[in-house]
Amino acid sequence: MLSPEHVRVRRSGGELQLLALKGALRERALVLAGELAEVARAHLGKSRGELEAAWEGIAVSPRERKLSLGLAKLVEDASEFESGDAEQAAELRRDVFALAAQKRTTDALVFERDAILAEVATRRGTTAAALEAELYADLRSAQRLIACQAPAAEALVSTYERAQVQAILLRAVRVVADVGCASADAYRALFRQLKFRRLLYRVTPLETGGYRLEIDGPFSLFQSVAKYGLELALLLPALEACERLSLRAEVRWAHQGRPLTFAYEPSARAGAEAKPRARDEVAELGEGLRELGNDWQVEPAERVLDLPGVGVCVPDLVLRRASDGAVVLVEVLGFWSRASVWQRVELARKGLGERLLFVVSSRLRVSEDVLEDADEAALYVYKGRINPRTLLRHAERLLELGGPLPRRAERAR
């Protein structure tokens, strides 16, 4: 990951802004990327120290300095270095230092450095010069470059542009992301990442569609800390996988400087790359329900049901009864884990404020009775394939049994 010294930014008021690479500077970046990779490839078999010195030798203007350092870091990340034989170097040092220590305390004459090196070299059947060169062959600067897989210049510059955003988020104390996903699975993937990264969030629906996620960590309640910066930076790919993303981060950029705001919207191309679609089983179920041609209308769900402190539920489908407009949300868990079913059961018991039907394979060995006492949710456990008719029967029953829905906040308490 890049560090602040690699990132081209400017401060404008309370804003931290990335400096765009465009026009002549972008051309120059492409040239530099090519040169840095070429120099690296020319240094195969040579030391890291020599490579770094050669990179230093590439003329760059002060304006290009960070760009050059950042690109070099990415080339370095794409390269493989081999350490010298640490055991052998340590053994060599042991011999040299032991003899030197002995001579220093026992010889009355002036300390003779060259004589000591020559004596150890003779013992080891080598020359003093070779011995001196090998004395610290295990240091980082002495590591040998053995492979360089730096991508082509265009790809390297693109990687640099994205890596800069992550480097900034590394210093973030809080991120507010407005996201919009095209499928329930995409939302689920995002919330899985949030959970995996042990981040906390607040979810608010946006009037324009999608959701606002305010993301930070448990301790952020008391103090703005950059401790969660690495997790926030690593979350970026999951956020970018959303079809729409607009992000604002509070960043501690300078060591003791005031907090700055950083805004980021990826190019449309980046979001489109990972455009999600419904899982096959959900698509098939939707199709099957439509083919029944009865009182129920079916559409993909675009809702995130969040119960703070308990978890998130992202339904796949919305079933709407045409006769009275009653709604049942359907989440297809299929063959997921038993743990995911129990989490839904807990959510249902705490109250999600919606009627939900969870569809689970019998292979997970969960009984429909588990939610027998809940009036807002039910389980449909299927064998083999999901039967649309049976599913609708569960939905009808859920509407029959359930009374008026309480407000979510009341249930949550």
Place this chain on the structure above:
Amino acid sequence: MVVLRFADGTLDVQGLPREAEPPGCEWDPRTLGFRAPARAYAELVLWLRKSGLAYDDQARAYSELESKLVLGRAPRPFQTEALAEFRKAGGRGIVVLPTGSGKSHVGVLAIDDRRRSALVVVPTLDLVRQWYDLLRTSFATEVGIVGGGTYELRPLTVTTYDSAYLHMQHFGARFGTVVFDECHHLPGATYELAAELCLAPFRLGLSATPERADGREAVLGRLIGPIVYRRDIVELAGEYLAEYATERVSIELSPEERAEFDVARKIYIDFLRASGVRLGSPSGWSDFLMRASRSEAGVRALAAYRRQRELALASGQKLEYLGLLLERHRRDRVLIFTDDNATAYAVSRRFLVPVITHQTKIRERSEILQKFSSGEYGVVATSKVLNEGVDVPEASVAVVISGSGSVREHVQRLGRVLRRREGKQAILYELVSSGTGEGSTSERRRAHSAYRSAGARTSDAEP
């Protein structure tokens, strides 16, 4: 029923009404419950008890310490006094004792006194190794280590500040006592979290010099507790610490070095004047760096600054003089300190002495220190990694080739040769390039009673 959970270094408190006012807690709208830093655990539990509220404590994961102190070493009077004051303060506080006087033993006594699983947090891997040995022999039990590529938790565990910052959110509930060795490291945006995310009700800080240049030692009271006991070098020298002298040696640059130094310094000073940067101001250094990155002249000025500093800190004349000192002390145990790794390696190559830097692997560090202790090696060079963490009673000579203006660093370096041994007379040499500005750096770092007291011989000498 109130439920207390340890949640990533915080306490998640469920089951209290929104109107409740539990101490140290805030309402967390993300989880619809109260939350507190794990540090507030003791205070919160006492409040719950006092309020008569039933609670289910799922947070506490620490245990009674089964191992007992088996080492029969009698504490020195000041160590007993320190422990008594720590107890009196409810098991939360800082003990300030000079390096070499046996601070660690106070830590061992406190762990034994509290009888809870304990975590010791230290700044360097060398200190991890030292505490590991100390706890293992003191309690005759296996000791865990987190840091330096090892992650093994036991009821007695040693870790570094870096690892504590990274992992406390995971294991912060597993220890009832936490000892912050060299606790002046704790204040700061990152390390402070190691104390905040730890649930331990009992907290001991150990330091020779808790004061910091940025004044942030004030937060130690919140993170650990107040200073409960303090003794200075001059109070213990002679009886509990070795007698010592310090000698500052002014060294001229060679004519070639002087010429190069003057040229480089002029380039850099001219740039400062032309750009209106005042290095003495609080933002002076960052202003300089910012302006230096914007023009060719700035780039040259920054390079010139680095070169003149390099010449002052590691002049050829200093290394010549070091050769004389090594001759003079050829039968003594000598520690050589530098400000940077490059100089430490240069000393190693030139005088064929072992060097310890952050790049030295743990096994080789241990071997070097063991041979230094046994006398097989008479000299060890280092940059800053041994400012804290080497415990060799036989070491009697310290040579500071270069260093920062930090009082703490300078006192710690002196402390490395102060461990008492019968008949030992320690000496610290400080090599300063005259006419370079290094003299004022030296003045800043000597602003401590250890360098000013009548008991300490201090002399300036020309080579």
